[in-house]
Amino acid sequence: MPYSLVIFDLDGTLADSFPWFLTVVNGVARDYEFRPIRDEDIEPLRRARSRDILRHLEVPRWKLPAIARHLRALKREQIDTISLFPGVPAMLRTLRDARLTLALVSSDSEDNARRQLGAHAACFSSFACGASLFGKAAKFKTIMRRTGVATAQAIAIGDEVRDIEAARAAGISCGAVTWGYAASETLVAMKPDLLFEKVDDIAAQLTSRITTGPAVGG
Known part of the structure; x- marks a missing residue:
């Protein structure tokens, strides 16, 4: 077609932006109290679906809007590095x-x-x-x-x-x-x-x- x-x-x-994301995600994890991503987690998570990733990281869906806003703000500050x-x-x-x-x-x-x-x-x-x-x-x-x-x-x-x-x-x-x-x-x-x-x-x-x-x- x-x-x-x-x-x-x-x-x-x-x-x-994935390399940048990996540099900031564990700081966000501390702020929003979800499981940090270890080096050995990266490849399995790249093979997982979004819902499975959320379960692994123990992120409740009600936190997602705040986490997304925080990531956008971080990216805005560091966008020249991406x-x-x-x-x-x-x-x-x-x-x-x-x-x-x-x-x-x-x-x-x-x-x-x-x-x-x-x-x-x-x-x-x-x-x-x-x-x-x-x-x-x-x-x-x-x-x-x-x-x-x-x-x-x-x-x-x-x-x-x-x-x-x-x-x-x-x-x-x-x-x-x-x-x-x-x-x-x-x-x-x-x-x-x-x-x-x-x-x-x-x-x-x-x-x-x-x-x-x-x-x-x-």
Whole structure:
């Protein structure tokens, strides 16, 4: 199926934020009284689903909004230490120049997202940020209403199992990148519609199956 709308996740998909996350998460764990992440926990947690991660860390769901706000504030202070993955700017420009409409759905704030993207934020026609841990499906539906694109012509691209689950709940296609938070074999087991092993794969696969729409950005 060709696509005219591509909805990106930010952290772990476009931005290389996992190393930064590991430097701050145990401080957040102390502040909010959940189990810290040990070095030996990292790979098993990358293979786990979000609900299993919460159980392992002993994080009650009622604490999630406060933890998310705290992480956004920390990231805002340290955002200059987090880079986009190599190749992301060129990939975004290629998709824009191919007249694909780009949108961003993230758990982060829109201000953080725009700062992270810098000049490349102009490639995006729409932002739906501040998604809760399990709230991305609603944000995808918001993007669909704004753009008026048919569900069959939209794909959401992320790096976690919850991104795939949210896309399916919203009735759109899902793409998974293997360089982010979740382990590649975990994502493969979810059978996403498209799998991307390199940043360059995104433009290569999507521009080969284009339904054109209005260009976004300059």
